[in-house]
Amino acid sequence: MKNIPLYEVRKIRSIKEMMDTSVGIYSDRTAFLYKPKRNDKYVPVTFKQFKADVDALGTALIDLGLKGGRIAIIGENRYEWAVSYMAVVNGTGIVVPLDKELPENEIENLLIRSKADAVIFSDNLKNSVLSIANRNDFIKHYITMDDAAEKNGPDINKQIELTELQELIERGRKKVAEGCRDFIDARIDPEAFSILLFTSATTDTSKAVMLSHRNIAENLMAMSSMLNIVPDDIFLSVLPLHHTYENTCGFLCPFYRGAAVAYCEGLRHITKNLQESKATVMLGVPLIYESIYKRIWDQAAKNPGMLKKLKFGLKLSGFLKKLGIDITRKLFAPIHNVFGGNVRIFISGAAGIDPEVAKGFRDFGIHFVQGYGLTECSPIVALNRDVDFKDDAAGLPLPGIEVRIDGAGSDGIGEIVVKGPNVMMGYYEDPENTAEVIRDGWFHTGDLGFIDSDGFVHITGRKKNVIVTKNGKNIYPEEIETLLNKSPYIKECIVFGKDDPVYGDIVVSATIVPDMDVIEAEYGGQKPAEDELREIIRR
Numbered sequence: 001m002k003n004i005p006l007y008e009v010r011k012i013r014s015i016k017e018m019m020d021t022s023v024g025i026y027s028d029r030t031a032f033l034y035k036p037k038r039n040d041k042y043v044p045v046t047f048k049q050f051k052a053d054v055d056a057l058g059t060a061l062i063d064l065g066l067k068g069g070r071i072a073i074i075g076e077n078r079y080e081w082a083v084s085y086m087a088v089v090n091g092t093g094i095v096v097p098l099d100k101e102l103p104e105n106e107i108e109n110l111l112i113r114s115k116a117d118a119v120i121f122s123d124n125l126k127n128s129v130l131s132i133a134n135r136n137d138f139i140k141h142y143i144t145m146d147d148a149a150e151k152n153g154p155d156i157n158k159q160i161e162l163t164e165l166q167e168l169i170e171r172g173r174k175k176v177a178e179g180c181r182d183f184i185d186a187r188i189d190p191e192a193f194s195i196l197l198f199t200s201a202t203t204d205t206s207k208a209v210m211l212s213h214r215n216i217a218e219n220l221m222a223m224s225s226m227l228n229i230v231p232d233d234i235f236l237s238v239l240p241l242h243h244t245y246e247n248t249c250g251f252l253c254p255f256y257r258g259a260a261v262a263y264c265e266g267l268r269h270i271t272k273n274l275q276e277s278k279a280t281v282m283l284g285v286p287l288i289y290e291s292i293y294k295r296i297w298d299q300a301a302k303n304p305g306m307l308k309k310l311k312f313g314l315k316l317s318g319f320l321k322k323l324g325i326d327i328t329r330k331l332f333a334p335i336h337n338v339f340g341g342n343v344r345i346f347i348s349g350a351a352g353i354d355p356e357v358a359k360g361f362r363d364f365g366i367h368f369v370q371g372y373g374l375t376e377c378s379p380i381v382a383l384n385r386d387v388d389f390k391d392d393a394a395g396l397p398l399p400g401i402e403v404r405i406d407g408a409g410s411d412g413i414g415e416i417v418v419k420g421p422n423v424m425m426g427y428y429e430d431p432e433n434t435a436e437v438i439r440d441g442w443f444h445t446g447d448l449g450f451i452d453s454d455g456f457v458h459i460t461g462r463k464k465n466v467i468v469t470k471n472g473k474n475i476y477p478e479e480i481e482t483l484l485n486k487s488p489y490i491k492e493c494i495v496f497g498k499d500d501p502v503y504g505d506i507v508v509s510a511t512i513v514p515d516m517d518v519i520e521a522e523y524g525g526q527k528p529a530e531d532e533l534r535e536i537i538r539r
């Protein structure tokens with residue numbers, strides 16, 4: 001195992017301490033880049049301005065009587081989301097980030113389950129939130145990130161008082177100017193329950209994860225010691241902020257390291273926003289990166305000369321790297337220019353990436369790493385370093401975190417279990433499920449994998465998904481799905497075990513969604529007949 005020193009990080013005990021110290025160090029640097037309504041240009045906000053907004057909003061929330069309350073936040077990635085999160089968690093109460101894509105009945109269910117006292121929401125959620133308000137009385141305050149005058153929801157038969165976030169910030173600013181320090185001087189217990197996150201499942205089965213300031217602070221320090229994030233970095237925030245992967249790694253981490261966050265306007269705008277913001281770092285999921293990578297090669301394939309040039313460039317670059325000469329950014333300047341010319345690293349999470357894609361981006365001169373984590377672990381457990389990585393591995397365990405394999409078979413594969421200060425406090429109001437996953441201080445992830453001789457963690461699948469045949473053979477559907485998805489004719493698939501009375505055993509089966517664009521292109525723009533389509537996929 002390589003003994004490469006970790007990057008130096010400053011010690012923090014809480015999110016509040018992280019924010020206050022970052023503001024002290026990076027005061028006049030840009031912390032956020034956002035586009036106000038009806039404005040097509042990114043507007044910068046400094047660390048100092050952000051803290052002033054957070055202090056003002058936190059002061060106003062306490063003035064509303066929300067000290068110690070639960071406040072839900074629901075909306076798209078935007079500056080107001082970040083201000084709201086920090087204003088709640090750093091001295092007001094417990095923050096409850098919710099998924100804006102959930103249907104109305106599920107949002108209502110989670111608001112009830114979390115016992116929310118207030119909800120801060122964006123204009124895109126107005127109909128759902130007002131409809132929920134019309135049926136319920138448990139929420140005391142409805143706070144809109146946008147203009148309250150525009151809130152005219154459907155079929156509302158009772159008066160619902162809306163408060164504008166900006167109005168609260170102005171109100172809080174006045175109180176701070178008058179000397180009110182209720183929020184600014186609020187004491188934080190790093191071990192106390194401060195964040196409530198719902199895992200990605202239907203509301204009947206989703207678990208409510210309780211996290212503390214210490215959980216997040218420890219994860220921030222550990223991950224930052226493995227990846228070199230610098231104040232000149234600009235992160236493009238693409239993934240939803242309610243998810244702990246984007247929240248910890250794409251919002252709190254850059255703020256901790258003095259970097260900036262630019263908000264993406266949506267998946268269709270990724271390349272445009274990368275160019276406009278001059279972003280250097282982006283967090284994503286495999287689907288995003290695999291789509292971008294495929295598009296690069298598809299574009300090249302349309303021009304035989306360009307394709308030949310690209311392949312020659314890769315050979316030349318590979319040869320020169322062996323001699324210690326790296327001219328990848330110059331050789332592949334057209335690709336870099338598509339991303340704005342500043343991107344230095346792509347970070348992938350949430351699922352395993354095709355190693356060819358990771359290596360492919362690196363060959364083009366964009367460094368690529370992936371990590372592994374869970375909401376219950378705040379979230380990162382293992383991470384590939386920028387100076388020590390394996391494209392087929394989830395990464396090395398974070399410093400300060402223990403990872404081992406429980407019940408390993410002859411192949412070394414068993415359940416990944418984790419112990420460390422990043423592990424959750426437990427599931428909210430669910431002692432049975434908490435006791436099931438946290439045993440003797442070890443969190444049982446439900447993921448199967450192994451640790452190789454270099455200490456890298458590899459994921460092979462989910463414990464509950466493993467297909468066991470009658471002769472005791474373990475088959476990991478995720479591995480087969482990865483292989484099937486390598487076919488250009490397959491858009492997506494799901495592999496599962498099915499009882500077969502003829503064989504008297506479990507048969508491995510797959511449901512496949514063909515990529516009709518690719519198939520029809522090969523058939524001269526015509527859709528093949530059903531039997532032809534099945535034969536293409538069978539081959």
